[in-house]
Amino acid sequence: QKEVEQNSGPLSVPEGAIASLNCTYSDRGSQSFFWYRQYSGKSPELIMSIYSNGDKEDGRFTAQLNKASQYVSLLIRDSQPSDSATYLCAVNIPQAGTALIFGKGTTLSVSS
Amino acid sequence: DTGVSQDPRHKITKRGQNVTFRCDPISEHNRLYWYRQTLGQGPEFLTYFQNEAQLEKSRLLSDRFSAERPKGSFSTLEIQRTEQGDSAMYLCASSPEDRLSYEQYFGPGTRLTVT
Numbered sequence: 113q114k115e116v117e118q119n120s121g122p123l124s125v126p127e128g129a130i131a132s133l134n135c136t137y138s139d140r141g142s143q144s145f146f147w148y149r150q151y152s153g154k155s156p157e158l159i160m161s162i163y164s165n166g167d168k169e170d171g172r173f174t175a176q177l178n179k180a181s182q183y184v185s186l187l188i189r190d191s192q193p194s195d196s197a198t199y200l201c202a203v204n205i206p207q208a209g210t211a212l213i214f215g216k217g218t219t220l221s222v223s224s
Numbered sequence: 225d226t227g228v229s230q231d232p233r234h235k236i237t238k239r240g241q242n243v244t245f246r247c248d249p250i251s252e253h254n255r256l257y258w259y260r261q262t263l264g265q266g267p268e269f270l271t272y273f274q275n276e277a278q279l280e281k282s283r284l285l286s287d288r289f290s291a292e293r294p295k296g297s298f299s300t301l302e303i304q305r306t307e308q309g310d311s312a313m314y315l316c317a318s319s320p321e322d323r324l325s326y327e328q329y330f331g332p333g334t335r336l337t338v339t
Contacts, residue, residue, distance in 0.1 A: 116266075144326045155315055155330040156267065200266050204326045209280045210255065210319075212328060214266025 115139065116203050118215035127224045131188040135201030135215055138182065144204035145177055145184045146212065151197045160186060191222045226250060228331030230316050236337045237306055244302045245334045249318030256299050257328060258291055259315040260284065267315055267330075273299060274321070306338045 117136050125131045133147075144163055148156035162168045162175040162184065174187040184203075188195055198217040205213050229248045237243050249256045254275050259267035270289070272280040275296040285291075288306075293299040303310055313335050317328040 120264075146327065148330075155313075155333045158327060158329060161327050202266070208269070210272055210326055211257065211269035211280060211282070212267075212326065213269070216264065216266050 114215075115205060115213045116201055116215040118199075118201050118218045120216055121219040122221050123218055124221045124223065125191050127191060127193060127222055129191050129222075131191045131195065131220055131222070133186040133188075133199050133201075133218050133220065135184045135186075135203075136182055137184070137201075137203045137205075137213075139203070139205045139207070140179070140182065141206045142179075142182075142203045143206070145175070146202040147173075147175060147184075147186045148200040148202060148214075149197045150200055150217065156200055188220075191220075193222050193224050196220055196222050228316055228318050228329055230314075230331040230334050232334055233332060234335050234337075236339065239306055239308060239338055241306055242302065242304045243306060243336065244300055245314055245316075245336075247299045247301070247316030247331060248297070249299070249316070250329060252320060253318035253329075254296065254321050255319045255328075256293060257317040257319075258299070258301050259317065259330075261313045261315055261333075262311075270301075303336075306336075308338050311336055311338045 147160040160175040200217045201215040202212040256273045258270040261267045273293040313333045316331045
């Protein structure tokens with residue numbers, strides 16, 4: 113089982129809809145979880161971090177964490193064409209030290 | 225701009241040549257990371273510095289790769305005797321020293337093409 117798994121997509125949603133991106137991880141000891149956005153040809157940009165079970169909201173973004181189910185998700189409300197990008201889930205796994213372990217990313221396409 | 229910077233942004237080299245990349249982290253960040261990303265994959269960890277000390281190295285970091293951070297500020301990543309499989313985006317990230325947070329901020333990357 114891979115350490116961090118994401119559906120590669122593409123996930124297609126119409127403008128104004130809610131986009132839901134999901135990520136599962138294998139190490140129950142993981143404590144820190146991140147979502148990065150990466151536009152084609154660019155580097156990853158940190159958009160959300162979450163450390164405790166529950167929801168964390170920042171503008172149109174909501175991160176959700178369920179450690180019992182080893183599941184973290186990102187909701188994007190009122191999706192815009194400019195949200196079209198690859199979204200990378202990253203997890204800090206204790207035995208990996210301070211390094212982040214990334215999933216392969218989910219490609220989101222928002223159509224106008 | 226106070227973000228992470230990397231130089232060069234693009235590098236084309238012939239197989240067997242040596243290349244060196246530079247990373248300047250966010251000024252108040254004492255943690256610095258190198259990652260490598262290939263098409264369709266997430267970034268893969270290579271190595272980590274806290275100040276000038278190289279504390280963590282991935283098994284991906286073969287003996288052809290060496291990284292330094294001599295004064296705890298900028299860092300260099302050198303690849304000797306490049307191979308076509310080294311073609312990738314090399315990403316540098318930095319983070320503040322905070323035992324509760326591993327938030328890492330990436331630079332624009334150096335895209336390496338080995339011909």
